Amino acid sequence: MSFTTNRLRPQFEEVRQLRAQGQAAVAEMLARQIVAAVPAGVDDLYCQASLLLEWNRPADALRRFDEARARGMVPPELLVDRAVALKRLGRANEAVASCDAALKLAPRFAPAHLIRAESLWALERHDEALADYDAALAAMPDFVHARSGRAALLMALSRPAEALDDLSRLLKQQPTDAQLHNRFGLALAELLRFDEALTAFDRAQALAPRDAGMWHNRGVALWSLERYSEAVESYDKALALNPGLFVTLSNRANTLQEMLRLDEAMAAHDRVVATWPDYVSGHWNRSQGRMLQGDWKEGLTEFEWRKRRPEVKADYLAERQWSGAEDLAGKTLLIRAEMALGDTIQFVRYGALAQDRGARVVLAVQPPLLRLVSESLTPPADMVIAKDDEPPPYDYQIASMSAPLAFGTTPDNAPHRVPYLKAEPALAARWKARLGDQGFKIGICWRGGRPGNDMGRTFPPALLAPLAALPGVRLISLQKGEGEAQLGALPAGMIVETLGEDFDAGPDAFRDTLAVMQSLDLVISCDTAIAHLAGAAARPLWMATKKVPEWRWLLHRTDSVWYPTARLFRQHEIGDWSNVFVEMENQLRKLLEDHA
DSSP states (O other): OOOOOSOOHHHHHHHHHHHHTTOHHHHHHHHHHHHHSOOOSHHHHHHHHHHHHHTTOHHHHHHHHHHHHHTSOOOHHHHHHHHHHHHHTTOHHHHHHHHHHHHHHOTTOHHHHHHHHHHHHHTTOHHHHHHHHHHHHHHOTTOHHHHHHHHHHHHHTTOHHHHHHHHHHHHHHOTTOHHHHHHHHHHHHHTTOHHHHHHHHHHHHHHOTTOHHHHHHHHHHHHHTTOHHHHHHHHHHHHHHOTTOHHHHHHHHHHHHHTTOHHHHHHHHHHHHHHSTTOHHHHHHHHHHHHHTTOHHHHHHHHGGGGGOTTTGGGSOOTTBOOSOSOOTTOEEEEEOOSOHHHHHHHTTHHHHHHHTTOEEEEEEOGGGHHHHHHHBSSOOSEEEETTSOOOOOSEEEEGGGHHHHTTOOTTTOOOOOOOBOOOHHHHHHHHHHHOSOSEEEEEEOSOSSTTSSTTTOOOGGGGHHHHTSTTEEEEEOOOSTTGGGGGGOOTTOOEEOOOTTTTOSSOOSHHHHHHHTTOSEEEEOSSHHHHHHHHTTOOEEEEEOSSOOGGGOSSOSBOSSOTTEEEEEOSBTTBOHHHHHHHHHHHHHHHHHHO
């Protein structure tokens, strides 16, 4: 049977009531009869289209919506639901127009602003989308969907601090929503507030104890706090609930690696890659484990998978790659920098090795390093350009961190000819005059330049207080940007000299730092670009190193295969720097005695 009445609204509302009462089967049967009925008016068509939309049949729903519009005036609600159908069909521009038509009828209609915001987001018109979310909330402050959407967009735009405000308000409205607590934790984690993030994930997990994703996120927070044993337990619980979570399995392998349970870690890495052979991060993680243990032949080969990561894939050139086998004599080789500035400083040395093979070398580096590499590299490259500039004609090209593979680098033959960076003489003389000759001058750097990229590597400058107290020692800050504020919280009596606002000011990185290093007796640094700069300049370097460092520093060594003037001071226990600075103090006392 089918209805022939022009009043489908009562039956439509009955469908709603039946669903609310848990009578889904009856509601479904009635809904199908409504859709099959002969519509007599706009409202009948609206009821039918709404049901079709609920069944995720947007094309059929759109036909009913458009038929309703053709019959005359329609309510703004219909125009908004029509926009939903258009958005699902990938016609976001038309969805925006349908919302505009609704807003002409009802300028403060919050649902119209919401769907308009979602459609604009799909069109990557982010500022306009945020404005519509704001308009929806101005019209209806407790509109959960608008506030939730705004928070999601802010997170997608890497604006977690702003998203936190929306998420906090939502939690007041929905305190038992596990996914909301999870989103709150993710925003806190983006801000590196891992203790608070863990609390949020714990609340989410308590509300949804069988949600594997909650256990996974909890494990990530624990890993970020260097609470590795607890992280493994959390990952295990996630995997017990969902054994197919390959990201969790890969994270678990990395955590075992941090705990130096290397056989277990590598077995887990192998399982990830064997089961999910196209998982890029799985190959990346396994390469790190192999290289950390000194297997650079296999590790560097697998390290090539880094180029397939979606966020950087477009940064790599595909054509005319130099593998190391092709003859370079008389050829032009373009070496393009990648990753961080410290990586470029370390691997720019391979240009000289290519020149030794008869190549004309063009180095393409990050703009902040352009002047440093142009004026301080020795032997100089044939040409240095900014990374994103159009290069001159070349025969081959290679990414800078692929050079070790191409040259067959191992821990036994790593190129260690230093210095290959030399300060500009006039600049070095200027800083020498400013620093003077008094005391034993130690340049210090305690954290990297990019928040979140130095997990576990940084240390508070206050730990250097015993060194600062030794007679004649002058601590001189080489820190720029992140971390400088910590100088305002030093222990009483501890003095750290700063080099003024003109120190490495402007767009050119490290020119002053390299010049200052020429007048220092020692550099003490965490694992960051400053350490690479000191090593490249053959300056005495003491590097504070986490127990399980990055692959390039290997395991259990106090020396560096890359930098002959470097000495590594390693943590004995994860996250505990105390032994590092006790050892440094003892060694510095001996050094001062020899220096006297």
